[in-house]
Structure formats: structure tokens, C-alpha cells
Amino acid sequence: MGLMDxxxxxxxxxxxxxxxxxxxxxxxxPMQDFEIQYGASLxxxxxxxxxxxxxxxxxxVFGPGMYKLTTQTLPVLTYLxxxxxxxxxxxxxxxxxxxxxxxxxQRWGTTQPVTIRDKDFGAVRLRAFGNYSYxxxxxxxFHTEISGTRERYTVTELDGQLRGLMLQHISDAVAxxxxxxxxxxxxxxxxxxxxxxxxxPSFDALGLKLEMVTLQNVSLPEELQKILDQKIGMxxxxxxxxxxxxxxxxxxxxxxxxxVGSGGxxxxxxxxxxxxxxxxxxxxxxxxxxxxxxxxxxGVNPGAAQPGAPVQPQPxxxxxxxxxxxxxxxxxxxxxxxxxxxEFAAKKAELxxxxx
Numbered sequence: 001m002g003l004m005d006x007x008x009x010x011x012x013x014x015x016x017x018x019x020x021x022x023x024x025x026x027x028x029x030p031m032q033d034f035e036i037q038y039g040a041s042l043x044x045x046x047x048x049x050x051x052x053x054x055x056x057x058x059x060x061v062f063g064p065g066m067y068k069l070t071t072q073t074l075p076v077l078t079y080l081x082x083x084x085x086x087x088x089x090x091x092x093x094x095x096x097x098x099x100x101x102x103x104x105x106q107r108w109g110t111t112q113p114v115t116i117r118d119k120d121f122g123a124v125r126l127r128a129f130g131n132y133s134y135x136x137x138x139x140x141x142f143h144t145e146i147s148g149t150r151e152r153y154t155v156t157e158l159d160g161q162l163r164g165l166m167l168q169h170i171s172d173a174v175a176x177x178x179x180x181x182x183x184x185x186x187x188x189x190x191x192x193x194x195x196x197x198x199x200x201p202s203f204d205a206l207g208l209k210l211e212m213v214t215l216q217n218v219s220l221p222e223e224l225q226k227i228l229d230q231k232i233g234m235x236x237x238x239x240x241x242x243x244x245x246x247x248x249x250x251x252x253x254x255x256x257x258x259x260v261g262s263g264g265x266x267x268x269x270x271x272x273x274x275x276x277x278x279x280x281x282x283x284x285x286x287x288x289x290x291x292x293x294x295x296x297x298x299g300v301n302p303g304a305a306q307p308g309a310p311v312q313p314q315p316x317x318x319x320x321x322x323x324x325x326x327x328x329x330x331x332x333x334x335x336x337x338x339x340x341x342x343e344f345a346a347k348k349a350e351l352x353x354x355x356x
Contacts, residue, residue: 010033010034010035011034011036011037011040012031012034012035012036012037013037013039013040014040014041015036015041015042015043015050015095017029017048019045019099023103023154023155024099024155025098025099025103025142025147025154025155025158026099026136026139026142026153027096027098028149029095029096031092031093031095035091036090036092037090038069038070038087038088038090038091039068039070041066041067041068041069042062042066042067042068042069042095044062044064044065044097047064047099047101048064048097048098048099049061049062049063049064049097049100049136050095050096050097051095051096051140051143052074052093052094053093053094053095053096053143054093054094055080057080058140058144059074059077059080060075060076060077061139061140071083071085071087077091077093094149096139096147098136098143099136100135100136101135102133102134102135103133103155104131104133105131105133106131106132106155106159106162107163108129108130108131108162108163108167109127109129109130109163110127110128110129110170113125113126114126114167114171115171116171116175117171117174118180120180120181121181124181124220125220126181126184126219127217127218127220128170128215128217128218129216129217130192130213130214130216130217131212131213131216132162132196132210132212132213132214134208134210135209136208137207137208138207138208139207141205141207142207143207144207146158146206162203162208165199166195168199168202169195169198169199169202170195172198173191173197173198174191176198177191179191181218181220184218185218188214188216188218189215191218192213192214193213195213195215196210196213199213323351323352326351327351330347330348331344
């Protein structure tokens with residue numbers, strides 16, 4: 001190796017970064033045992049920025065463009081090194097490149113349910129996940145706070161920190177959006193905007209800009225989802241209880257007819273309860289019982305037929321066992337809240353008279 005080749009190897013006259021690998025946020029240009037030639041060319045491509053660092057202090061910052069490195073283009077470095085206007089010698093400085101393009105399709109999501117306050121339920125534990133994208137906008141701050149003097153700093157190394165910041169602000173986003181949990185699924189865009197607004201200050205502190213946040217899914221833990229489904233079902237039933245009771249009664253009639261046809265049971269009440277016709281048939285029976293008690297309390301002579309009124313059938317004689325069984329069934333209806341205490345007491349007195 002000749003003397004000229006040796007001298008040429010010691011000085012750098014072109015400084016640039018071609019971003020050979022994806023996911024690199026910061027890259028330190030190799031400078032060990034080399035000096036930068038005065039008047040060297042610095043090339044900063046679109047979606048890049050370059051920073052000169054002198055003895056640990058950030059000096060000049062360059063945006064996209066081509067620069068000739070002189071005391072005029074390096075004013076901060078010139079000041080730090082106390083160069084005079086006639087300085088034209090090679091110099092040493094660390095040079096860092098930063099990628100400013102968007103880092104897209106970054107994932108965030110709750111590993112465990114997060115507890116939030118909710119207008120409808122008071123407190124809710126929910127799961128959520130989605131995507132976000134960001135970019136470096138302040139290389140000086142990013143260098144100072146995050147990347148430091150490493151040869152390169154990648155998206156993967158920063159991923160855990162940023163995901164934690166997203167999750168940390170979910171509760172704040174729900175509060176700022178004012179959207180109840182039941183409406184979150186229909187307002188995913190609004191919730192994502194609220195999450196972006198709540199998280200952006202934390203990104204600013206790292207020299208980053210949170211470009212976009214998306215919400216792909218929000219849900220409850222399985223055990224809470226079952227409770228919510230039950231609440232929704234009760235709400236739907238409550239809107240038209242009459243039709244629901246009619247439907248339940250219609251479903252029970254075939255089973256009731258089947259039981260009666262087989263010859264089992266001890267009357268309609270026994271067959272219905274035995275077959276588990278359910279709450280609908282029980283309430284129907286209670287309504288019929290109330291009608292009967294109302295007629296008995298009118299003070300009408302049961303032996304005299306009223307004009308225009310249907311002839312009441314004479315009571316059929318019942319054995320002691322049948323009466324006791326009917327009392328037991330009425331007690332079940334009272335325990336379930338279908339019969340009131342007064343209705344049960346009146347019917348009980350009527351049945352006990354048949355045993356005397």
C-alpha cells in the first residue's frame with residue numbers, strides 16, 4: 001500500500017446512509033480511526049435526518065439534502081471546537097442518521113383485562129387491541145432520550161415501551177371520549193382518536209409523532225360477557241313481556257298435552273309443574289286464580305245465576321291427597337313470587353274447608 005493510499009484511507013469525503021435494513025430508527029456512521037475531510041459531502045435522503053455529535057454534545061442537525069461540510073454549514077460544531085474562519089483541516093465528529101419514515105402496522109393490545117369507569121356499569125374490565133404507526137420527528141431528543149451512542153437502534157427494541165404507553169392511556173381515552181362501553185364497538189374511530197390524543201404527549205417526550213391509531217376489537221372477559229348477555233336478554237324481554245309470556249306458554253302446551261295423554265299427573269297443575277312448563281304457565285295459572293278469587297269476593301250468592309252471566313261449574317269433589325298436592329303446588333307458586341300472600345291465604349282457606 002502506497003503512502004497516498006494510506007492517507008486516502010484515513011479521511012472520509014462522502015457521508016451517507018442507504019438504509020439497507022428495515023426497521024432501523026437510528027444508525028451511527030462508522031468513524032473509528034477516521035477523520036472527516038474538510039469540505040466533505042454529506043447526503044441526507046428523503047425520510048432521513050442527520051445529527052453531528054461532538055464529545056457527547058449534539059451539534060448540528062441536517063434535514064434532507066446534499067451539504068458541503070465547512071464552517072458555514074457546521075456553525076454549532078465550529079463553535080464547540082473553537083474553529084476560526086480559516087479552518088480547513090480534517091476533523092473528528094460522530095454522525096448519526098435517523099429514519100423519519102412511518103413505522104406502520106405496529107401492534108398494541110391488552111394482555112390482561114383493563115379496568116375502566118363506565119357510565120352504564122360503573123366499572124368494566126375490557127380487552128382491546130389494534131394498530132398504530134409513528135415516526136421520528138425530533139432526532140436530537142430521540143438521540144438523547146432513547147438511542148444514545150449505539151451503532152443502530154431498531155423498531156423491535158422500542159416496541160415494548162411504546163405498547164406500554166398505549167395501554168397506559170386506555171382509561172384516559174375512554175374518559176375523554178365519553179363513550180359508554182356498549183357503544184364502543186360502534187364508535188371505534190372516535191375511541192381510536194381519543195386514544196391517540198391521550199397518548200401523543202408521551203410520544204412527544206421521546207421525539208416521536210404518533211401518526212395513527214386504529215381499534216380493531218374491544219371485548220369483555222368471558223365471564224363478564226355472559227352476564228352482559230343475560231342483562232341484554234332481560235332488557236329485550238322487558239320491552240314486550242306479554243308476547244314473551246305467550247310464546248313461553250305456547251311452547252309448554254305440547255308438553256302439557258303429552259303428559260295428560262299419557263294418563264300421568266294429578267290434574268293440570270300437577271302435569272304442568274311436573275313437566276317443567278316454566279314460569280309462563282305458572283303465571284297464567286296465577287292470573288286464572290286471581291280471576292276466580294275476584295269473583296268469590298264480590299259477595300254474589302254462588303247458588304243463584306246472574307242474568308247474562310255464564311253458569312259457573314259446580315266444584316268437583318276432591319280427595320285429601322289431591323287437596324294437599326294442590327296446596328303444595330300453590331306453595332311453589334307463592335315461593336316463586338307468582339302468587340301474593342293474600343292470594344295464597346285465600347285459596348288455602350278455600351281448600352282446607354274441603355278437608356273439614
